[in-house]
Amino acid sequence: MWMSLSKYISIFLLLTLSGLFIINILVWKLDLCSLDLRRIHSEDPPPLDRERSFCSHLGKEPSPEEALEERYLLESIAWPETQPWLTSSPLTQTSDPAHSLFAILPAGGRREWHVGDQLEALVLMKDFQGRPKSHGGDFLLARLHSPELEAGVAGHVLDHRNGTYSAIFPLLWEGSVWVDVTLVHPSEAVPVLRRLREEHPDRVLYKSLFRSGILSETTMCNLRLPTNQQPLCNYTDPNTGEPWYCYKPKQLLSCDTRINHFRAGYQKDLITDKEALLFQSGVNLKARIHAMANDSVTVLPKKKEVESSSAKAAPIRTTASGYYFQGSWRGLGGVVIRQFKDTTAITQCLKDKMVYMYGDSTVRQYYEFLTSFLPELREFNLQSPVSTGPFMAVDIPHNILLKYRSHGPPISWTPISISQLRYVANELDGLAGGSKTVVVISIWAHFSTFPVQVYIRRLRHIRRAVVRLLDRAPETVVLVRSANLRAQSLQESLNFSDWFSVQLDEVLKAMFRGLNIFFVDAWEMTLAHHLPHDIHPHPPIIKNMINTILSHICPVKN
Numbered sequence: 001m002w003m004s005l006s007k008y009i010s011i012f013l014l015l016t017l018s019g020l021f022i023i024n025i026l027v028w029k030l031d032l033c034s035l036d037l038r039r040i041h042s043e044d045p046p047p048l049d050r051e052r053s054f055c056s057h058l059g060k061e062p063s064p065e066e067a068l069e070e071r072y073l074l075e076s077i078a079w080p081e082t083q084p085w086l087t088s089s090p091l092t093q094t095s096d097p098a099h100s101l102f103a104i105l106p107a108g109g110r111r112e113w114h115v116g117d118q119l120e121a122l123v124l125m126k127d128f129q130g131r132p133k134s135h136g137g138d139f140l141l142a143r144l145h146s147p148e149l150e151a152g153v154a155g156h157v158l159d160h161r162n163g164t165y166s167a168i169f170p171l172l173w174e175g176s177v178w179v180d181v182t183l184v185h186p187s188e189a190v191p192v193l194r195r196l197r198e199e200h201p202d203r204v205l206y207k208s209l210f211r212s213g214i215l216s217e218t219t220m221c222n223l224r225l226p227t228n229q230q231p232l233c234n235y236t237d238p239n240t241g242e243p244w245y246c247y248k249p250k251q252l253l254s255c256d257t258r259i260n261h262f263r264a265g266y267q268k269d270l271i272t273d274k275e276a277l278l279f280q281s282g283v284n285l286k287a288r289i290h291a292m293a294n295d296s297v298t299v300l301p302k303k304k305e306v307e308s309s310s311a312k313a314a315p316i317r318t319t320a321s322g323y324y325f326q327g328s329w330r331g332l333g334g335v336v337i338r339q340f341k342d343t344t345a346i347t348q349c350l351k352d353k354m355v356y357m358y359g360d361s362t363v364r365q366y367y368e369f370l371t372s373f374l375p376e377l378r379e380f381n382l383q384s385p386v387s388t389g390p391f392m393a394v395d396i397p398h399n400i401l402l403k404y405r406s407h408g409p410p411i412s413w414t415p416i417s418i419s420q421l422r423y424v425a426n427e428l429d430g431l432a433g434g435s436k437t438v439v440v441i442s443i444w445a446h447f448s449t450f451p452v453q454v455y456i457r458r459l460r461h462i463r464r465a466v467v468r469l470l471d472r473a474p475e476t477v478v479l480v481r482s483a484n485l486r487a488q489s490l491q492e493s494l495n496f497s498d499w500f501s502v503q504l505d506e507v508l509k510a511m512f513r514g515l516n517i518f519f520v521d522a523w524e525m526t527l528a529h530h531l532p533h534d535i536h537p538h539p540p541i542i543k544n545m546i547n548t549i550l551s552h553i554c555p556v557k558n
């Protein structure tokens with residue numbers, strides 16, 4: 001951790017030297033804890049007090065190193081500031097994918113591409129009247145694919161901040177390749193999402209049931225609650241300091257009588273009808289942008305050594321972590337991804353292993369996949385509720401143990417018993433670890449409605465616990481699964497937009513970089529695949545993720 005921290009510090013210092021002034025402004029703007037959250041919207045439901053900022057309730061003050069890291073992280077995910085879309089401004093001036101275009105640029109003046117080159121597409125954003133946009137901030141996704149080869153790779157999108165964008169792809173296979181560019185949100189929708197996250201971080205409603213004898217009562221809970229309404233029960237975790245509060249029941253029920261935790265709905269009507277026009281499925285929400293002329297090129301075999309040295313080809317600056325070929329995910333750099341085609345190969349790999357999965361339903365999918373795929377892995381009935389778990393499966397002949405447990409609040413589900421509401425960091429502290437222990441963590445989906453600082457703090461606690469685990473048992477295999485793309489309707493995007501997720505994803509990858517852990521890059525694995533985006537990626541993607549995980553547990557020996 002110290003190494004990665006000193007890396008952040010040096011990066012931060014470098015950035016500071018190159019632009020102290022600009023960075024200070026950015027940091028100030030992003031420092032939510034210093035933002036005034038008092039702007040009260042008339043449609044706000046009354047319960048939550050905005051007098052106190054979200055962060056004043058967030059437990060312990062960060063140390064100077066933590067504050068520095070937080071600033072660096074927030075700076076690294078800063079989205080271009082755009083003019084908020086005023087109620088008076090017409091929708092016709094917002095980004096319209098149907099009028100926007102992209103063009104594949106010639107490579108070095110020639111329309112000839114080879115494996116090992118990169119391909120660049122220039123995206124020109126226009127509004128509903130066909131006028132070019134003059135500022136950046138649109139949220140675009142880009143993918144390069146070859147359907148007949150079942151090949152695909154995520155593109156890297158560069159915002160030139162003037163209404164044009166570059167989508168850059170590494171060319172990794174021969175044949176015809178197609179470029180896909182999708183507008184997830186117009187730049188004008190971003191301030192709406194930002195406002196929801198900053199001013200309504202409590203738009204998912206949580207409750208707990210308190211019960212003792214014949215008395216029972218349900219009260220509201222959250223990371224923070226106003227203190228001037230009603231006494232609070234303080235459930236701040238003594239080990240990590242993660243805050244959580246519920247209103248104290250009005251009846252004679254003590255804070256100790258809290259028995260469960262659940263999601264009690266969402267705050268509604270937080271945006272105007274006009275703002276809703278910025279989130280029209282298929283129109284300006286996850287809508288395709290078309291090619292100006294041709295969306296496809298033919299990639300020729302890799303150039304011969306002699307040619308490339310005389311042409312002084314620039315090395316590929318690929319940022320992709322992997323790609324699909326013939327339907328299988330191949331990593332770029334790192335471990336070779338093996339294909340675990342049958343149950344015997346998987347069982348052989350997992351023999352004598354204890355696999356602990358912690359987090360949200362996106363890691364539960366791995367548990368479900370393995371328990372349904374491996375005939376000898378028998379689920380032990382722990383009498384847990386269907387979605388919340390915990391779950392456990394064993395294969396006695398092969399000495400395999402598989403466990404799944406959800407992460408702690410703000411998990412947003414059907415009722416989960418307080419006894420099962422555990423923080424991942426605390427669970428990791430309870431593991432001995434070792435070469436037979438595998439840990440898979442996925443924690444992101446339930447954080448999208450909160451300020452990024454909340455997520456950073458949670459990951460910091462998990463990272464510390466991972467470092468402790470790897471210190472006491474360096475051979476432990478730790479895998480971290482990143483965020484993935486999901487289907488977006490108007491309602492869904494207001495709470496769970498990919499725009500929230502992309503920032504969590506980048507924070508997650510930055511915070512665990514440099515540690516001896518492995519990533520399952522769910523972001524790229526869902527972006528590069530042709531199957532529709534879904535909070536729960538479809539089975540072929542899960543199968544590839546399982547292959548990735550198993551390849552790290554059982555790497556090929558050279």
Ligand SMILES: *[C@@H]1O[C@H](CO)[C@@H](O)[C@H](O)[C@H]1NC(C)=O
Binds near residue numbers: 160161164
């Ligand atoms: C936008 O910015 C890019 C990069 O700076 C530049 O190459 C391009 O000419 C600009 N385009 C317009 C339309 O201003």
Ligand SMILES: *[C@@H]1O[C@H](CO)[C@@H](O)[C@H](O)[C@H]1NC(C)=O
Binds near residue numbers: 059060234
């Ligand atoms: C809740 O408890 C934690 C730790 O015990 C403490 O630091 C925090 O100040 C308490 N919160 C309130 C609002 O009293």
Ligand SMILES: *[C@@H]1O[C@H](CO)[C@@H](O)[C@H](O)[C@H]1NC(C)=O
Binds near residue numbers: 270491492493
């Ligand atoms: C999401 O949030 C909006 C308000 O911001 C709300 O109206 C909607 O019901 C929420 N629920 C879901 C499932 O997306």
Ligand SMILES: *[C@@H]1O[C@H](CO)[C@@H](O)[C@H](O)[C@H]1NC(C)=O
Binds near residue numbers: 297
């Ligand atoms: C588009 O480019 C591909 C590959 O270079 C070529 O085969 C195809 O004919 C082109 N299509 C059009 C409409 O120009």
